Amino acid sequence: MTNRKLGLGFLFVFVLAFLAPLRGMSEVAPAVPLEKAFSAQEQDRLISMFEAQFDRQYLTQVFGDPRLERIESLIKKNLLTQETHRDYADFMNPYSMHLAKRFQKRWEATLEQASRQFEVDSEVLVAILLVETGFGNVMGRYPVIGVFASLLVEFDNNQGAYPIAPGTDPEQVHYLERLAKKAEWAKSELTALLTLSAANGESPYHYKGSYAGAFGLPQFLPSSYLKWGFDGDQNGEINLSHFGDAIFSTANYLQSHGWKRGLTHKDNEEAVWAYNNSRPYVHTVLNIAKTLHDKAAKSSTQSPRGYGLKGTVGQDGRGLESKIITDKF
Template sequence: MFYPGVAPALAQDQKVFAPLRAEMISQGMKTAQVDALLDDKRVRFEGRLMAILLAPSEHKLNYGQFLGSKTVKAGKAFMAQHAATLAQARKQSGVDPTVVVAILSVESRLGIYTGKSMVFNVLASQAVLDTPEAQKLVAQNWPSKQKAELKTAKTKKRFAKRAAWARKEMGSLMRLAAKEGRSPLDYQGSLAGALGMAQFVPTSVLIWGQDADGDGRVDLLDPQDAIHSVANYLKAHGWRPGLSYKAKLKVVLTYNNSKPYANTVLGLAEKLR
């Protein structure tokens, strides 16, 4: 939990971000830069998106959709189109191209769905989830029949964990933007704050992102960079040629800690062979 300190520069409806302002300044950002960012008219607390992201869903994601003939056909076409890049990534990482393409397929439909949310906003909103002010705004958008869920210790613990994670990612977003010479407000991604075909969060971009095409930046909307970045991530997390299914599953679970997700990725990879 960080400590509030409302800044005069913040608009009335943005005072929820006062704790984040203090945190960003404590991480070494200049006060004027932080105030300029938080006072930008594009910056807002995404209460509706937070409810969508965090409210318990009555429907589980249908991972079976990713194992259908349409997805397999698209994956094989992608593999043919980017065969040279996939071969190079395999040589450098030892990761099977079918697994890389399976992850890109499940994450973003090979780049079709990369998200249109303002990454700064969704990360900033998550970063203050452990404050009463933010929780009130989330409650306004929470499903009525699930309002009791908000008051449970389990939910408060989940919000606190999410906030701590998001504060780290906000710092990474700032470093990524500085490295690329871009405004932190320019990035678009998922409602969780993930970027590009590979759906990397900012920390992952900084650590495992690869500039495969040599243009001076990691662009996860570019297939070359996305392919090499996914392969590099999997290699760094233990992927080696000849792994058992159980060992492969363990590696893919580091990408998304969901067994249905990991089994789907490996199942699709098998169909892409």
């Protein structure tokens, strides 16, 4: 649900397949990003930001944990990254579409159930899971809590720059304006992360994701998990690393943001835009979905509505640990 580009960690998959890499998935950096521990003063300021909502002792444990580090490389990335259609161009290549059709066939039963329940075309669910994480192969390795905490502390450390003085360099103005908005967003998302961690009985450090703090197969932000996470496999918990939950949660999100059945761009662009505020992303997702729909319509094995190929659902709805995309589902 965020700006995303493919890191080098995924490149080898397509080298093995003699094809160009997909671009656009949540980045997995080829090396450990520049990190440093927060100072005691910075930890105290983080505690003070949330102590009206959470127990101070709990916050002291969370923000005093040595695993919490300021991820310098991700601050500017969150503030300044802009996407283009070129970042997503390879998602329409033949191998990408082959992977999408494989996933569509294997998970047809689950996709069809989610499609019926939420009135969301199954093809768009496949398209989003392809673009977001390559069906679970690139889900990100950054500690989500570190992403949000880094932005909050960066804003707090720049308080002296506000209000922005007349005559400030335009690039600096843009940086500071983006920082202020992102800090407000980061505080909301970190609040959601602490809430869901407590509800699930997990440490906040359990959640790893993209440079923008999104996690799981559908790359949900913590607030999206709380609002639209759905127990698709009906096992009593919502785990976005499980395909069943990821498919149903994505369908729930799109329906809640206005998706209407049918792959018309004008009607449904805004629902996908809500998922990720990027026009190149929106156009890519809808083009993939339409291509899948059109190919199914021409196939003799299509369902009457053309919503996917007939096939068998996978065994347990869980993402496998293999790093090879063709073994992932």
